[in-house]
Amino acid sequence: MNTSTVLRGAPGTGEGARASEASRPAQAFMNPYLAGVGIGLVLLASFVIMGRGLGATGAFSSFQAWIVQMISPEHAEANAVYSDYLGDEHPLLAWLVFLVAGTFVGALVSGLLARRSKLTVEKGPRIGTGARLVLAFVGGTLTAIGAKLALGCTSGQALTGGALLNVGSWIFMLMVFAGGYAVAWFVRRQWT
Amino acid sequence: MTAIAPFYKLEMFGDGAGLAFALALGFGFGFFLERAGFASSRKLTAQFYLFDMSVLKVMFTAIVTAMVGVYVLSTIGLLDFSLIYLIPTFVVPQIVGGLALGIGFVVGGYCPGTSMAAVATGRIDALVYVLGIFAGLTVFAEGFAWFQPWNEMTSLGKTTLPKLLGLPYGMIVAAVVVLAVGAFLLAERVEARFRGAR
Numbered sequence: 001m002n003t004s005t006v007l008r009g010a011p012g013t014g015e016g017a018r019a020s021e022a023s024r025p026a027q028a029f030m031n032p033y034l035a036g037v038g039i040g041l042v043l044l045a046s047f048v049i050m051g052r053g054l055g056a057t058g059a060f061s062s063f064q065a066w067i068v069q070m071i072s073p074e075h076a077e078a079n080a081v082y083s084d085y086l087g088d089e090h091p092l093l094a095w096l097v098f099l100v101a102g103t104f105v106g107a108l109v110s111g112l113l114a115r116r117s118k119l120t121v122e123k124g125p126r127i128g129t130g131a132r133l134v135l136a137f138v139g140g141t142l143t144a145i146g147a148k149l150a151l152g153c154t155s156g157q158a159l160t161g162g163a164l165l166n167v168g169s170w171i172f173m174l175m176v177f178a179g180g181y182a183v184a185w186f187v188r189r190q191w192t
Numbered sequence: 193m194t195a196i197a198p199f200y201k202l203e204m205f206g207d208g209a210g211l212a213f214a215l216a217l218g219f220g221f222g223f224f225l226e227r228a229g230f231a232s233s234r235k236l237t238a239q240f241y242l243f244d245m246s247v248l249k250v251m252f253t254a255i256v257t258a259m260v261g262v263y264v265l266s267t268i269g270l271l272d273f274s275l276i277y278l279i280p281t282f283v284v285p286q287i288v289g290g291l292a293l294g295i296g297f298v299v300g301g302y303c304p305g306t307s308m309a310a311v312a313t314g315r316i317d318a319l320v321y322v323l324g325i326f327a328g329l330t331v332f333a334e335g336f337a338w339f340q341p342w343n344e345m346t347s348l349g350k351t352t353l354p355k356l357l358g359l360p361y362g363m364i365v366a367a368v369v370v371l372a373v374g375a376f377l378l379a380e381r382v383e384a385r386f387r388g389a390r
Contacts, residue, residue: 029235032246033376035228036253042220043254044261049213051198052277054221056305060322064329080340081333098211100308102218103225107309110226119314122233122301136233136317139300140307140324141331143293147304148332149343150289151279154303155221157286159251161279163258165353165364168281172290179294184240187299191237 027114043163050095053160057147058085059100066091081148126189135190195272197265202275222309231309233301233317240298242386245379252372263365283346300324 029035046053065085069076076082085091111117123132147153150172152161158176161169196202200210228250229235238244265271297303300321302310307325310318332339354361 029229029246030224030227032228032249033253035224036250037257038224038227038254039221039250040254040257040261042217042224043258045220046217047258047262047276048197048265048271049199049217050210051201051275054217054305056303056308057325060304060325061329064326064333068333079333079336081336093211095210095214098214099218099221100305102215102220103222103305103308104218104312105215106219106222106224107226107231107312108222109219110223111231111309111313114227116226116231117313119316121316122310123317124234132317133320136300136302136320137324137327139296139298139302140321140326141296141328142324143296143300143303143321144325144328145332146289146292146294146296148289148329149292149339150286151282153293153305154251154297155305157279157290159254162251162255163262164276164278165259165361165368166278166281167348167351167353167356168279168283168286170353171281171283172286172293175287175290176294176297179291180240180298181294182291183295184237184298188241190299191234191301192241 024115026116039159040163043159047163052095053156053163054099055096055152055156055160056100056103057144057153057156058096059094060144061085061148062091062094062097124189124191126192132190135187195269195275197271198275201272221305222312225306225309226313230306231313231315231318233310233315236303236306237298237301242382243388245383248379249376252375256369256372259365259368263361267362278350278352280350281348282344283348285343285345288342 030038043054061081062085065076065082068079068082069086069091076086085094108117121129121132123129143153147156150157150168152158152169152172154176157166157169158173162173199205200213225231229246230250235244236247239247262271262273262276266273293303302318302321304325307318307321311322348356352361354364357364
């Protein structure tokens with residue numbers, strides 16, 4: 001396992017993400033505007049085909065409700081949050097679970113094709129692996145609470161609702177950027 | 193013209209086919225996220241250190257693309273906008289939730305969707321981040337009695353910017369396009385200025 005700095009000195013080019021044993025270097029990332037059009041067309045297709053946008057957090061909620069239901073069905077049924085994701089169907093037969101499964105496979109294929117897949121802990125040069133993993137965990141926890149409060153995450157709210165000109169989504173999106181910039185200085189040693 | 197979309201809402205196919213479409217759409221989403229470099233926490237968080245503003249560029253290009261598509265298709269009558277699911281607006285929870293998610297983003301390095309792409313390409317920090325997501329979901333669910341009043345504050349219902357502002361849909365679409373182009377021009381200048389900060 002290589003825990004050294006990836007992308008050192010070369011963010012945006014994908015150059016640093018190369019696997020040392022690979023004969024050919026990792027490909028550069030796609031032009032961001034082009035990648036944005038790609039994601040936008042997938043989102044548009046989702047609106048046209050399904051009448052709904054993309055999302056991610058709901059899939060995690062379904063997975064969690066399924067686990068809790070296996071441990072204690074009474075506890076899961078009695079809780080308004082878990083029971084929201086439980087019905088007559090199996091909890092994993094949810095639309096967002098399939099979407100996120102597809103997201104995983106799509107990224108897997110893209111990463112392998114571009115030789116960017118690598119078992120590694122991503123971090124800047126000024127932080128240890130242990131500290132990086134603690135911050136990753138804390139960040140995930142905060143993100144999940146934020147997404148539950150806001151009824152969606154960057155995919156379900158900002159991206160999907162942004163394209164539909166949803167009022168709450170635009171408020172949410174501006175606040176995501178505000179929150180990120182507000183604390184970026186405090187965690188700068190993790191990334192730069 | 194009679195609306196022919198959204199196909200699923202007009203019952204052109206059932207739930208099983210819907211799940212198959214979910215897999216296909218997810219594949220496209222994950223593929224382009226990885227292509228953009230969004231399976232990398234350093235690439236993502238660079239947005240907040242100003243030397244690589246790909247997050248803003250990708251997100252706003254995607255929003256503009258889908259927004260213009262929805263506008264054109266619903267204006268010519270092919271797509272029934274009223275059948276597309278809209279998340280209801282709750283002002284305070286979406287302010288607080290957005291701030292928490294933004295902080296979690298720069299602290300953890302990902303958001304939920306990008307963390308999946310990162311796990312798929314071998315990022316161990318993303319796997320730990322996903323464990324954090326489950327911890328956060330557990331805190332929220334088990335503490336729901338405490339969160340619930342917060343969650344239901346300042347409800348505006350399902351509403352869009354054109355409705356709220358009482359302006360034509362097309363005018364807001366045009367304004368967002370102009371805003372996005374301005375943001376892109378600014379982002380290019382900011383990146384050039386902070387390129388040494390990486």
